[in-house]
Amino acid sequence: MTRRTITGFSNPTVKALRALRDKKHRKREGLFLAEGLRLLTDARECRRLPQSLVMAEGRDPHPLLAALEAEVEAAGGEIIETSPDILSKITGKDNPQAVLGVFAEWNTAIEALDRHGSPIWLVAQALRDPGNLGTMLRTGDAVGAGGLILIDDCADPFSAEAVRASMGAVFTQAIAKATWEEFLPWLRAGDGQLVAASLREAVPYCGAPYAAPCFILVGNESRGLPEDYEAACDLRVTMPMRGRADSLNAAVAAAVLAYEVLAELEG
Amino acid sequence: MTRRTITGFSNPTVKALRALRDKKHRKREGLFLAEGLRLLTDARECRRLPQSLVMAEGRDPHPLLAALEAEVEAAGGEIIETSPDILSKITGKDNPQAVLGVFAEWNTAIEALDRHGSPIWLVAQALRDPGNLGTMLRTGDAVGAGGLILIDDCADPFSAEAVRASMGAVFTQAIAKATWEEFLPWLRAGDGQLVAASLREAVPYCGAPYAAPCFILVGNESRGLPEDYEAACDLRVTMPMRGRADSLNAAVAAAVLAYEVLAELEG
Structure with a gap:
């Protein structure tokens, strides 16, 4: 389990996450982003856990978010705390949701x-x-x-x-x-x-x-x-x-x- | 009837057309853009004629395009010839279609x-x-x-x-x-x-x-x-x-x- 805080816009993790908006990078890394507690809860209930969870500092607490965080930690995933501005930079949205999951792609044969x-x-x-x-x-x-x-x-x-x-x-x-x-x-x-x-x-x-x-x-x-x-x-x-x-x-x-x-x- | 050629990117007509991609400008002018011969032919067959027709120089001739051009001229509309690059600037697309119509919006009560x-x-x-x-x-x-x-x-x-x-x-x-x-x-x-x-x-x-x-x-x-x-x-x-x-x-x-x-x- 890892837990860390990112405060700088030029942090390499921010750049790497931001690059996942681009198909070429996404395919090379085999990773994709899913935004928002509702989507991440759907994923959890389908037994799809993100390998990293990126959360905005100062977010409102929510029992479903706490449950998700606990499961990601238990599964050895990474928890990243960052500012809403950096989340905005990663997602390219003015009003990003307070939580973002980084998932490994799957492909059923x-x-x-x-x-x-x-x-x-x-x-x-x-x-x-x-x-x-x-x-x-x-x-x-x-x-x-x-x-x-x-x-x-x-x-x-x-x-x-x-x-x-x-x-x-x-x-x-x-x-x-x-x-x-x-x-x-x-x-x-x-x-x-x-x-x-x-x-x-x-x-x-x-x-x-x-x-x-x-x-x-x-x-x-x-x-x-x-x-x-x-x-x-x-x-x-x-x-x-x-x-x-x-x-x-x-x-x-x-x-x-x-x-x-x-x-x-x-x- | 007016017919003219636009060669400069900073021509005010280019700016005005480009601005129609923005909702606020579109509403103020009461105009909208429709791209491509197929769409413009559909419009013509529904008796909707553009008030201006913007066409790329060096386009392939087409009988439907000639018919459209003739009808727009007959109705007193404007024919503008310009470069593919300027059409690209107006539409915001890398590969714009060779013809673009400027229509007055309508609104049925x-x-x-x-x-x-x-x-x-x-x-x-x-x-x-x-x-x-x-x-x-x-x-x-x-x-x-x-x-x-x-x-x-x-x-x-x-x-x-x-x-x-x-x-x-x-x-x-x-x-x-x-x-x-x-x-x-x-x-x-x-x-x-x-x-x-x-x-x-x-x-x-x-x-x-x-x-x-x-x-x-x-x-x-x-x-x-x-x-x-x-x-x-x-x-x-x-x-x-x-x-x-x-x-x-x-x-x-x-x-x-x-x-x-x-x-x-x-x-």
């Missing part, structure tokens, strides 16, 4: 996913917007999905924006990365229905013959899914588009479809 | 909405994220909604982020602003069912007795709807929440509900 553990899985292909990934994690949590599988070159689910948009679901949902060439053979080696929202030959999404475990595949924000990925799906469904637009926001499409799958599987 | 013109209307209360507003506009277009009504202090639907997220729907959907005290008497003066996604006393959202014109009310991202707003609704519905989270992203909740309302009204 696709082979380690228990596909029968949940009736629904979300699959994102080349999604570029970290806010969309975070929102998909949040929706996945809400529909009782098992996790989010990231195919091909997706945004970083551990970026500040994705973590924030996930509202804690980054800690509850399994997150696996795979190429299409890894994903498809894994999927076909067991049960699993692959469903895509499609504009091409497709059945109406309402009342389609969904089957668990159902893998809902959503493609890149501007290009959609590659044609051969769509062709490999067991079911292609289409949602009504009554206006000028020909597609929905990717996270919205995933959610409308996931809630329909949930209703059909349970109905 | 709530009294002017034709509530029977569409079976669905989206209503946002104190939504703070412009991306969520833009996504709601995009979803509204997709479900054939009539427009988006902004209640109380919402983000700006004409901000660059909202316009981008709307994918052109900012030009197809009516946009009205009202206080709750203006909205509720207007609604009650005619037909209209007010529906809220709620965590309190509520019926399941699937198969609820929706009726057109149906007004789907979604509350602030962190606080949700005020209790008395919820109490004033005709129908409170709840969506399954199977995980740790107790709410969905606001734009996601609006979309899941809007698609269910569409399915029920037509089913």
